[in-house]
Amino acid sequence: MxxxxxxxxxxxxxxxxxxxxxxxxxxxxxxxxxxxxxxxxxxxxxxxxASYNNQARVHNGYHYPRSYTTAYRSRTNLPKFLNKWGFSVKTDFKKLYAIATRNSKVTPKQFERFCNEIGAPIKIADSSDRKQFNSKLIEEVFEVEEFAFDSSxxxxxxxxxxxxxxxxxxxxxxxxxxxxxxxxxxxxxxxxxxxxxxxxxxxxxxxxxxxxxxxxxxxxxxxxxxVKTRVKHELTEMALIVPPDGFSDIGITVMDGPFFSTMPFPARQLHSMSHVRYTPHTSWEDDADINPYQRLERFRPQSRFDRMRRDIMRYIPSFCDAKYVDSLLELKTVLVKNEVDDGRPILFEKxxxxxxxxxxxxxxxxxxxxxxxxxxxxxxx
Missing domain, CATH: 3.50.50.60 (FAD/NAD(P)-binding domain)
Known part of the structure; x- marks a missing residue:
């Protein structure tokens, strides 16, 4: 020694x-x-x-209808998070989850039943909120309790x-x-x-x-x-925007499939915008000979904000007035085994x-x- x-x-x-x-x-x-x-x-x-360059969502289970364990753990952990770090959490906005008519992997009834099973508050959104959505593409809109944290x-x-x-x-x-x-x-x-x-x-x-x-x-x-567990990396873009008039105190997630979220990003007093199809620019399974952070340093893409906004406008026409401010470019690393159910379990490997x-x-x-x-x-x- x-x-x-x-x-x-x-x-x-x-x-x-x-x-x-x-x-x-x-x-x-x-x-x-x-x-x-x-x-x-x-x-x-x-x-x-990644602690800064993310959606800043404090999960309450809603995001994971196809992974009960992940959803339930989020419900269990939320009060603990608020107890220790509540000073950093923005709660004074309305959060809406909308279920698409086509291509969603969960129906409104299934989503509502899932929320009731994990004990997550849910109710049908007010008619004024529902009118913001294209009724031909959105089957139902729910108001839920979900928050955002200020990483700064x-x-x-x-x-x-x-x-x-x-x-x-x-x-x-x-x-x-x-x-x-x-x-x-x-x-x-x-x-x-x-x-x-x-x-x-x-x-x-x-x-x-x-x-x-x-x-x-x-x-x-x-x-x-x-590590022995297989992991996958994505080079991602999180757009930061000024939301349209009337949406500054509203967060929206359209799910559950190739859809999107926009919600407050407290550290910059803006909104984040992410899209399942356009946020990941490229991905690969981990290789010890490829340094992911060196790839990130060379990552200088053209923003996909316009493509995100065009798709979002189909569901929420008012988002034609969303204004682009910046993009957060970051690596996202997930377990390969959870690509199917979108679960987010921890990796703890001795x-x-x-x-x-x-x-x-x-x-x-x-x-x-x-x-x-x-x-x-x-x-x-």
Whole structure:
């Protein structure tokens, strides 16, 4: 084993400073009682990638009529999320779910029954709201309870929480290798942005590693061989818009098939616009030899906002007046096995050869509580 300076040894190292990484680091100190925890984050600040560049939806189950488990977990986790992070949640808007007449994979009756089964509030929308939709293409419109989070406020909370807990946050830094240094003590080779690909990184040591790098799960080298679960990446575009008059306090999802959502995006005081057909620009199954983040850096597409808007106008004619402001370009990573039912279970994988090394992936922000349950059972045994 290498000679280790105490200043370079940590009880746990969390790789990835998104919402999951920051929350897990805080949990390890606050709940498990670890004294020295470090976060390694390649961006210049916490929560700059997928934690920010997403729809900002706080799920309440409605989005997953074809995956009861995912929907039920969202219903269960929502009160917990509001209890801890309610200050960041926008609730003062009306949320409508509309069921298309054709090509939907769920009927209005099925959707209403599904919501009742998971205990999610639902009612027929007011006639004034229903009139906004093309009645030839929309069979029914429901008013539900679904919210949006402000990722900027979540980041500010995480920064303060981690500082108060004395978590060592290493920004603009990447973990390039994990090496078993003997007796299940791991050496993490870390490089700052200026040291990238120079071989001049330095080492820190730990007995526990939490790989929360989202799309970069399999990009760490050394003795870490990657996750066994098959994952798929998408290069995506989330349009940010000014909604038409009368829609500033309304979020809409038309489902369940090749449809779309538009809802408040609190961090920018705009609305997001996403479309199942046009938001993903390209996709591929994970390959450890292809760095997804390098592909993202080269991703400079022509916006598909006009195509999104044209399709949305068929269902909601007023959206001809929606105004484009910006696009959020990001990676979306999902489990291959859930492409059929659109479920969003967590990935929590213990490395078979490196005890104490865990890889973690969640598809929704509220999945953090499912991760915490797993960590409780793993670390408190």
């Amino acid at each position: 290498s000679k280790i300076k105490s200043t370079h040894f940590f009880d746990a190292v969390v790789i990835g400073g998104g919402f999951y990484g920051a929350s897990i680091a805080a949990y390890l100190v606050e709940v498990i009682g670890l004294k020295k925890v470090a976060i390694i984050e390649k961006e210049k600040a916490l929560m700059q990638r 406020q979540l980041r500010q909370f995480a920064e303060k929480e981690l500082k108060d807990l004395n978590v060592n946050v290493m920004l603009d830094t990447s973990c390039t290798q994990i090496i078993n240094d003997g007796f299940n003590i791991y050496k993490c080779i870390v490089e700052s942005a200026g040291q990238k690909n120079t071989g001049n990184g330095h080492a820190i040591w730990t007995s526990k590693i939490f790989n929360c790098t989202y799309s970069g799960l399999n990009q760490i080298k050394g003795e870490f061989e990657g 490395d078979a050869k490196l005890p104490g090394v865990y890889s973690i992936l969640g598809g929704k922000i509220d999945n953090i509580f499912d991760i915490i349950e797993k960590l409780d059972s793993e670390l408190r045994d």
